[in-house]
Amino acid sequence: MSDRWRNWIIRGIFTCLMVTGFGIIIYGGPLALMVTTLVVQVKCFEEIINIGYTVYRIHGLPWFRSLSWYFLITSNYFFYGENLMDYFAVVINRTDYLRVLVTYHRFISFCLYIMGFVWFVLSLVKKYYMKQFSLFAWTHVALLIVVTQSYLIIQNIFEGLIWFIVPVSMIVINDIMAYVFGFFFGRTPLIKLSPKKTWEGFVGGGISTVILGLLMSYVICQYRYFVCPIEYSEALGRMTMDCEPSYLFRPQEYTLPTETLQNLSNWLGWKGTITMYPFLLHSLSMSVFSSVIGPFGGFFASGFKRAFKIKDFGDVIPGHGGIMDRFDCQYLMATFVNVYISSFIHTASPQKLLQQSDGILSQVYNLKPEQQLQLFYTLRDALEHRGILNTP
Amino acid sequence: MSDRWRNWIIRGIFTCLMVTGFGIIIYGGPLALMVTTLVVQVKCFEEIINIGYTVYRIHGLPWFRSLSWYFLITSNYFFYGENLMDYFAVVINRTDYLRVLVTYHRFISFCLYIMGFVWFVLSLVKKYYMKQFSLFAWTHVALLIVVTQSYLIIQNIFEGLIWFIVPVSMIVINDIMAYVFGFFFGRTPLIKLSPKKTWEGFVGGGISTVILGLLMSYVICQYRYFVCPIEYSEALGRMTMDCEPSYLFRPQEYTLPTETLQNLSNWLGWKGTITMYPFLLHSLSMSVFSSVIGPFGGFFASGFKRAFKIKDFGDVIPGHGGIMDRFDCQYLMATFVNVYISSFIHTASPQKLLQQSDGILSQVYNLKPEQQLQLFYTLRDALEHRGILNTP
Incomplete structure (x- = not known):
């Protein structure tokens, strides 16, 4: 067997091992x-x-x-x-x-x-x-x-957990699918930095990421284990994921935005609306980011490797190189998701308003009892003064 | 006039100009x-x-x-x-x-x-x-x-403003006084990086910084313009500094910590206590930092200049070099003050408790009126439930 083939096989085996490992770790909580x-x-x-x-x-x-x-x-x-x-x-x-x-x-x-x-x-x-x-x-x-x-x-x-698993998987899917599409259909070179990357791989990988990402999100959306925020339960002495799923993870009915789409849906017998998890829209944004911007993390890393004349960042994973070689695109993604959550999830949702109040209340409960009481009276006076509260 | 002397004079003039400029800017608000x-x-x-x-x-x-x-x-x-x-x-x-x-x-x-x-x-x-x-x-x-x-x-x-003026001035005082002490008494070299710096300058500069820093703080403490947090006044359409000064800036009576000190003070007719602004203690910490750690900012900068074989960072200020040459030590100081405030001023003072409540309340007032009301009722119920509030 030639060295090249041996390398393919090793790479494939270790890809599977890593994906399995990822699954086990998620199962681990x-x-x-x-x-x-x-x-x-x-x-x-x-x-x-x-x-x-x-x-x-x-x-x-x-x-x-x-x-x-x-x-x-x-x-x-x-x-x-x-x-x-x-x-x-x-x-x-x-x-x-x-x-x-x-x-x-x-x-x-x-x-x-x-x-x-x-x-x-x-x-x-x-x-x-x-x-x-x-x-x-x-x-x-x-x-x-x-x-x-x-x-x-x-x-x-x-x-x-969903905010971790979905984006990480999207980058993995994009990596693999871009490789597969490039392998079978790749003709047009994409960027000088990475001569092996092709436009066909980039586009094919991108489309696959969007489709597979949505499918995956649809499945994961249904488990509380994945959608509930993690909280430390004092009673159990460990972290728990149990909650009434937020509205993002409950099917909602959306009216289709344009008339053409509504007619089309009527014709299909769908009543001009579509029912789905709101999270899927966010999943769409993430998959677009991971397939359009994600690869730039990879280009950056290969430019870096060329600049300092090294082949790989390390040799920990046979067939893949170092850990950094596999995680180069994850870094941009993590920041994107974090910013995305703080900009769109924590502010725009109707539930946000409730969460905001909850946040304030938990701050109050951290105060000493007498301060809580004092704060309560101050608040009552202020609300009365502003005419928001009318006490008899 | 020799070049060396000309340089001294230019340097001196521009030091005075900068200090004056600093004063004018502070006056500007x-x-x-x-x-x-x-x-x-x-x-x-x-x-x-x-x-x-x-x-x-x-x-x-x-x-x-x-x-x-x-x-x-x-x-x-x-x-x-x-x-x-x-x-x-x-x-x-x-x-x-x-x-x-x-x-x-x-x-x-x-x-x-x-x-x-x-x-x-x-x-x-x-x-x-x-x-x-x-x-x-x-x-x-x-x-x-x-x-x-x-x-x-x-x-x-x-x-x-006091949290800005005092630390900045301390670094300036330390720079100048270390130079003066080094000039008159400097004998023992301090560090290889900056051959001109001496232990005598370091120690003399440090002691002067502590003393002058305390004096300056004592004076500045007495003006609301300097001690009040800056707030944007909607009515006036500009930033204002007016408040009931926090306890840090009101004279407090402290019992002297050891018996020897108390006896000494009794002997002086001081009743074993000392009355001063609590801010002076913080001023002390800042002056110690600026005279012990501050110079390391300067060492770092001179090491950097040597590493890249440049004499100065720039030539904007005649006799001094670039802006970075004059601000090298300010950078560490700014971080120190910021961390210091968040660790000791925002948490330890008795007033902190009030500020904390104020912070929470201002969050409440940012909510919509109906949310404020809802939060109020939730809080009332929670406090009743916990037995903190007893409504008739």
């Missing part, structure tokens, strides 16, 4: 997913840092590796702190030393960072100045890419 | 300060980018400058949006097109960023790959330093 995100983050960081190390060909550089890892830990403490504090507020407030870590969380993070900064300045050695500064910048860019993204991914997971 | 911050930010960014341009010695690089400025505008839109939205909520909600810019602010920022990202990928040209990626990273690090800092500075200004 949110905690398993978060731990996986963390592990992937650490591996990606390691790969990026190792490339920096190779590019600048320095081995005696004092403290560089320790400093990089130190900054990784510091920034994780900062971002995870910001993230998890709200969700675990109840548990955290019971444990004294944890409370300190949380109350002064920003200050501690800053002090840790400043310590790293001072350490860097003190570690500067005359003949290495330029390399040290370059690698310092390199580390910070790596942190920016890796840590902030994994922070956003974890935020998405808390919104409900 | 918060808007003038924010505009200045923005201008300084843009100039610093320009200087950093120009150095990148020089270091990589490329002049035909496609789109690099436009891209950098594009990212600067995008990130400013993002950060200023996040910042100013809350303060100008009332005004913004009245203007329809502004409301769109605000409601979908994150999404728009993200789209703008993605456009820049795609533009970068499309602008990649084979023989420049490595330089283009290096400069892409360079631009991002510059953004990280410049834009996030000016965002934090503006946040500090909103907390009250």
Whole structure:
């Protein structure tokens, strides 16, 4: 068997293994997913840092590796702190030393960072100045890419597993389908950066992503396990996904927007309306993003690899290269989903209004009883004063 | 007159001019300060980018400058949006097109960023790959330093002008006094990075900063103009600083912590207590930070200049160099103050509790009247249910 074929087979087998692994991790629940995100983050960081190390060909550089890892830990403490504090507020407030870590969380993070900064300045050695500064910048860019993204991914997971599974799968589907279409129909080169990519693969992959993405969303929409936001249940001592599904995941009747479409639907006996999960519309936006912009993450990564004359980011996954080679497009997607949720899900839905009130109320309940009472009276007076509340 | 002396005089004159200018801008009020911050930010960014341009010695690089400025505008839109939205909520909600810019602010920022990202990928040209990626990273690090800092500075200004004036002046005082002490008493070299800095300057500058910082804080504490948080007054159509000063800026009686100190104070006829503004304690922390850690910002900058073999960041200020040369230490300070406020001022003070309630209430008032009413009833029921509220 030729090397080329052997490589195809290995690549195929490991693709299947990874997809299966992904399924198992999802079955393992949110905690398993978060731990996986963390592990992937650490591996990606390691790969990026190792490339920096190779590019600048320095081995005696004092403290560089320790400093990089130190900054990784510091920034994780900062971002995870910001993230998890709200969700675990109840548990955290019971444990004294944890409370300190949380109350002064920003200050501690800053002090840790400043310590790293001072350490860097003190570690500067005359003949290495330029390399040290370059690698310092390199580390910070790596942190920016890796840590902030994994922070956003974890935020998405808390919104409900569906906000994690659907986008991640879309990128995977797009990768695979673009490859398949390119393999069978590929003729027109797409971009100079990646000579193997073709327009046929890009378009075919895109259309498949939209269709398969919608199908997948339709199925996943029906399980509370996937659609409910994750909450920490104090009674059970673990994270739970149980709720009355939000309106996004309950079938809604939509009137078709144009007359032509309405006539068409009447002719089909559909009464000019269509019933579907509102989430499918969001799924559509995500699939369009993942098939149009997603590939640019890949182009960026291949440009990067060419710039620094490396073949792959690593060699952890046989047939695929490093972890970064497989996750290059996921990074843009995670940010997109996060921004999308905060812009369209948290503001536009009718349910948002309720969630907003809930958010405010939970802040009130975090106050001391006497403050709650005082706030209540202040609110009552204000509402009376404004004529909103009329007490007899 | 020798060149060296001429330089001293020019430097001295421009130091005075800058200090005077600073005073005038403060007199101009918060808007003038924010505009200045923005201008300084843009100039610093320009200087950093120009150095990148020089270091990589490329002049035909496609789109690099436009891209950098594009990212600067995008990130400013993002950060200023996040910042100013809350303060100008009332005004913004009245203007329809502004409301769109605000409601979908994150999404728009993200789209703008993605456009820049795609533009970068499309602008990649084979023989420049490595330089283009290096400069892409360079631009991002510059953004990280410049834009996030000016965002934090503006946040500090909103907390009250004192949180801006005191720390900025401390760094200036520390710079000047370290120079003066070094000039007269400097013998022991401090750090290899900056051969001209001495331990005597470091220590003398530090002590002067603490003393002068406390004195200055004591004076500034007494003016509402400086201590009141900045609010946008709809009636006046401008930003105002008028309030009942928070307890930080009202003299408080403190019991001296140890018996020795109490005896000493009794002997002086002080009754074992000391009366002062609580802000002075915070001023102390800030002055310690600015004199111990502040100089490391300067060391970092001189290391950077050595690494890339440049003398100064620019030549805008005669005798001083570029704007970055004068603001290098301010950057760490701004972050410190911001974190300090969020960790110690917003949480630990007795007034905090009130502010917290105020924050919650202002969220309530942003809801629609019927939602406010509904929230009120939900809160009433919850408080009754918990036995906090007893209605007859």
